[in-house]
Amino acid sequence: MSLAPGNGPVQITPEQLRGRIHELAAKIREDHQGEEPHLICILNGAFMFFTDLVKALDMPCTLDFMQTSSYGNAKQSSGEVKLVKDLQFPISGKHVILVDDIIDTGITMNYLLHYLQGRGPASLKVASLLSKPSRRKVEVPVEYLGFTIPDAFVYGYGLDRAQFDRNLPFITSQGDD
Numbered sequence: 001m002s003l004a005p006g007n008g009p010v011q012i013t014p015e016q017l018r019g020r021i022h023e024l025a026a027k028i029r030e031d032h033q034g035e036e037p038h039l040i041c042i043l044n045g046a047f048m049f050f051t052d053l054v055k056a057l058d059m060p061c062t063l064d065f066m067q068t069s070s071y072g073n074a075k076q077s078s079g080e081v082k083l084v085k086d087l088q089f090p091i092s093g094k095h096v097i098l099v100d101d102i103i104d105t106g107i108t109m110n111y112l113l114h115y116l117q118g119r120g121p122a123s124l125k126v127a128s129l130l131s132k133p134s135r136r137k138v139e140v141p142v143e144y145l146g147f148t149i150p151d152a153f154v155y156g157y158g159l160d161r162a163q164f165d166r167n168l169p170f171i172t173s174q175g176d177d
């Protein structure tokens with residue numbers, strides 16, 4: 001689903017988020033019939049998306065949490081990914097889905113895919129609520145994508161503006177694009 005540029009600020013309502021997340025959950029369920037997918041939340045930004053996605057999934061699955069940081073309080077990637085928290089559980093032989101809030105430059109997800117591929121997952125896929133392809137520095141595959149957005153700094157629903165506004169129930173770029 002694409003939000004076209006040139007129509008003012010990005011606005012994604014709670015209803016749009018709920019509807020799209022249920023569609024992504026249905027696709028994950030369909031693709032993983034007879035399997036027990038292992039979903040990994042990339043903290044902090046993905047916490048709301050992850051919670052709503054796994055609640056909508058309605059199938060046996062296991063969960064784990066990782067934390068990376070590359071923006072700090074800035075609006076541009078530092079280009080360097082810091083691993084703040086590693087996984088608790090092994091992923092060898094598991095059908096892993098990495099869940100993040102946004103693929104912007106792609107640097108974070110590219111780092112994670114390389115880092116985790118070496119741990120022998122049966123499969124390794126990516127779910128991201130948002131993608132900003134105009135900012136991409138590294139191409140990464142995204143099997144489950146919520147919304148494609150234009151080149152604007154967005155916040156809310158887990159995404160922060162210098163750590164604030166993660167608790168908004170919607171996504172916007174109002175005042176920041």
Ligand SMILES: O=P(O)(O)OC[C@H]1O[C@H](OP(=O)(O)OP(=O)(O)O)[C@H](O)[C@@H]1O
Nearest residue numbers: 044045069070071103104105106107108
């Ligand atoms: O594609 P990229 O340019 O790498 O940007 C995407 C990453 O940036 C944000 O994380 P951040 O490092 O800001 O940490 P946070 O999730 O705690 O906000 C976001 O949650 C993604 O993980």
Ligand code: HPA
Nearest residue numbers: 104152153154155159160
């Ligand atoms: O547009 C953004 N907003 C908040 N955090 C982000 N991390 C990467 N891109 C963004």
